[in-house]
Amino acid sequence: MLLERRLLTRDRSGGLLQKFWQIPWIFVLMLCAVAAVGYVALYSAGGGAAEPYAGRHALRFGFGLVMMLSLALVDIRLIARLAWPIYAATVGLLVLVALQGHVGKGAQRWIELGPIQLQPSELMKIALALALASWFRRASWERVGNPIFLIPPILATLLPVGMILKQPNLGTAMITAMVAGSVFWGAGVRWWKFAGVLGAAGIAAPIAYEHLRDYQKARITTFLDPESDPLGAGYNIIQSKIALGSGGLWGKGFLQGTQGHLNFLPEKQTDFIFTMIAEEFGLVGALSVLALLGLVVAFSFAVAFRCRHQFGRLLAIGLATNFFLYVFVNVAMVTGSIPVGGVPLPLISHGGSAMLTTMFGFGLLLSVHVHRDADMGPTRE
Template sequence: MVFERRLLTRDRGAGVLEKLWLIPWSFVLLLCAVAAVGYVALYSAGGGAAEPYASRHALRFGFCLVMMLSIAMIDIRLIAKLSWAGWLFGMGLLVLVAVHGQVGKGAQRWIELGPIQLQPSELMKIMLVLALAHWFHRASWERVGNPLFLIPPVVAALIPVGLILKQPNLGTGLITLMVGGAIFWAAGVRWWKFAILIGAAAGIAPIAYEHLHDYQRARIQTFLDPESDPLGAGYNIIQSKIALGSGGIWGKGFLQGTQGHLNFLPEKQTDFIFTMLAEEFGLVGAMSTLALLALVVGFALLVALRCRHQYGRLVAIGLGVNFFLYVFVNIAMVTGSIPVGGVPLPLISHGGSAMLTTMLGFGLLMSVWVHRNAEFSATRD
């Protein structure tokens, strides 16, 4: 539209109302639809009642929606300037967790901030995306090819990953590492460097396996043979597969799922929320949910393609990969394709930290879209 192009050409001086016009409201409606699926699933997980899961989910989403729209109005160049400050803030929270974090289910991953229980590893993924995007956004192709230039961003990625693994939180740590790797790849790091790292990782995998915690090794062994301990370590995934298969094409009907409502299905409000959806709404409901989530990832890719500055492109790719990995890992986990881990389904599972950081990321993504024609300083040598 002519009006939109006029606003974009004078992006620096655009007012609040003009920026509101540029917000992709269809994407906002898409997020509302995904959150509504979560509300329905959590209503069922609560035994056909809004309490204790669905009502909190709605309140959190409402608050985070306002936060997301507020962040979308912030000039992306200001966000770029604060990228490394955000990384330092995330690092501070990870150190705070290591010193004074709450211990739950054998892991030290949370901190109390007044009425809010925050998992800093979730926030750190977002801060890492911003920091790496800032490092690479003005780097030339030749500069990216220099191994010495890559040392600072590699260190910036490995330090938080190490702290997350120490909690221990293997799933989030690996996702954080892969999100960082996606930024390196999108910035133009040569493929052979990735090949060397992957080969080295494969070489040390047997050694790393011996240093895993007992419950982590048990998850891998259960993944390979869940029937070896059907009432112990293999119970969760066996019940998940039963629920997925019993839903059939159309499902058993809303509030009619037996595995969930008879409490055979574990963690039905968090890790296994997709299984509950599939049991009650069948293959059709499961695929419809996946289609909505795929559209979210597709929007992130669209933002990356339409953005005219490298910082915004890298941020959009990093946030899109982060969201995709969470969806992929959760779905693969509940279907038995990978070992079970504590990874929620974004905007659908019950949980405050995941909701907060997911919507924070979408606020940044929308800021990139609103300011996709913003002018940054020239490329450095």
């Protein structure tokens, strides 16, 4: 306890007050702006009222903001020490989901924690980035090139990915695997190993397709030909495209979106919130939101490039990749560029688990920034 107390109060970054002023407040304001966009969109999704979506969104963001700023002050060395315990605890939560998780929309993904429902698969993406960054933090170039050295982190990746696939949650499982891949890449794993994995995945894809659930197969066939079932599996994406196109350049105006307010647009408060923004604020509004999200992604990667120690660099790469994939997959999904899946738009969509885990990730990212010059001990083994 004495060592942890010293780590929290003394390092090369200075005391807690000095750390507080080292927080990049412009970045915090960017996150507040994204959350404000979410509040406006959810206010409209609620029919011009704060309830049931916008008010809860604001409360969750407020709690997440306090948590994020608190995490920014925690010494990065303490976070590195807790990386594997956090990973193990999150795996335990996934096991708990498998045993007694809440079933919703045909999937078993949530656990009840008092008044809230937690989706551990969202937290696992961050926990896995922590664990892998800790594993590779002191590995030399030669050691990373040793296949035997890569077996433990590969197993640590396959275990949660397999558990998330079993829920089933294909979209989150794929994002989790790609977040892990970004940390492997940042650690210096050779490109030909990635090529081998992608080649094996391509060969296994037809076999994996046969083991998908019927609704997952329907998403793929609908992606290829939405008009084949316009009132069934293709309904969501068709309505989304109609709403996107009807917004035009400047949009129909706040609270004036017909597809959303006449309930043609499905899941307008979660998966298809970006479509609702585009309908009411047009192409200009949609691109402005994307530009704001792009700035958040760019700053997140900049934190990784400026960090002087390997643990923080790899952790920031994983966290930045996770946020980027959130945005990319959601926008590509609602525009019909990829099959529809349950991936929210971070800090904008309605949902507690995604909001809190996103803010938890940004808290770790800010800690990396504040402690970017921290002495993490020997750098290579």
